[in-house]
Amino acid sequence: MSQEIQIQKKEALEEMHQSPEFKAQKKYFMRITNDAYLLLKLAFMYSSRAYDFSKNALSVQSTDDLAQSIQACSYLFDEGLITPVKRELRYIIESSIKYLYADQQTKGKNLQDKITFLQSIGSSIDVREDLNLSALHEEDAKLLINELNDVYRECCAYVHVSPRQVSERLDQRERGGALGYETTDELRKLNKLIFRVYDMALALYFHGYDLSMTGDLFVGALDDMPKWSFHKGKYVSTVSAYFDYKHERNMRKYGEARPWDAKNWPPRKLNKA
Template sequence: MNREDIPESLRAGLDETRRIVHSYVQLLFIAGAVTQGDPKFKDNHLLRPLLQDLIESAFSLSILAREGMHSVVTRELRFIVEASLKLCFVQQRSYQTSIAQKLETFRKELESPRIPLRDVKLSMLSADTIRDFTEEAGRLYGRTSSYIHWSASQIQERMKQLENGNSIGRESPGTVQGSNDLIRRSLAASLVLIYHSVPEYVAGDTMVEKSGKTIDSYFMQSRYLAEIDAYFDYKHERQKSLSEIKESRASRIAF
């Protein structure tokens, strides 16, 4: 569907979908590029083969949302959240081993439909935030997983949508807004897990500009990523304007 064919009532919401996706992909590219500074990245890090899948899935979200296929958006988000969690889990347990060794050692975990969130270490978040993040990521995983298999709750939700006149190509602005909220929270969770699967300096080099200011990204509205950014307030380039940086960071937080 071309933009001019999109109902006026849905354009703002779908434009936001595109902004969310492009911001996520931009941060993925930067994380991958910075991590490649490690000469062993090519042979040792699972982010290398996963990066392409995450980018493909992310770009598909904009296309699916534009075509009104919000249930498929939800299913695609399940893959992104699950893959990011598995990446973090395996890399933290065996960072220096080759990809081939990781596939052999962690085959069971990689093929399992789930890995407990509490089995990953989130060192750039405070204890209270780890608890909140674990609860939110668990809810996101459960929400997105509910669309993998046909279920009674899924049927009831679809029936309600049909009764309200919401079908493919006729969705309401509220449907798009709800989808966007699920997308941004799921992609934020993915980024938190990815940043904890790579050396800490990757997040620091990504989020902190040479001036010390925080990178201009949609995802700096996430309180979890804002806290990761705050983890690097010790950097020398931030000291002269730290109060301003903190104030700006706090004012951005929206989810």
């Protein structure tokens, strides 16, 4: 590729970066980042209401670990480092699964015992099959467990050297791109992946956080934030629906306390025929 052509392609990418579409993707990323981080701050604050439980809940005590990964994704995204973002997303999936699994398999144990138990889990995420996702209908839980594996495998393609990773990097170079010269389409696809991962990670986090506290968090805070991004999340919204039986939410939505069937709760929400 001649130097003149390289300059032309670089100028075209720079022009794209000034377009409304590109800026909209940047803005959307900041919104989902801030909303995910806001949730974690609220959750950690609410956890003080159940101190004895929270101090030994690995999921709760690892809130800052998830927040740190979200912050890392934000930094990498701003620098145009798309591949490292996907590596961080892989870690978010793995850690979210294993923290919840450790909590559920060592129920009643102290925090140090749970940390020690992590060593026995191994490097795969096969333990996801044994997670108890009680806020979800059995069929909805299966969808989440399967999707966790699909997204994890997608992100794994960027952890080790792979044909996919190399091909994407060479394609970027061919069109004149370099670090910080991602396209609008690349950002759009990355944002979709990030939202998907955060949505699933938060759904798992809520289960480790304890459903009682999660209900208080939704009804007492998140319900008053209609623009919070993850109300539209596939799995976060399904977890939220678990708390539709709560009197406060019924009165707010319907003006009356509607009956609910405890034997058939939670209802199926996803992929219904």
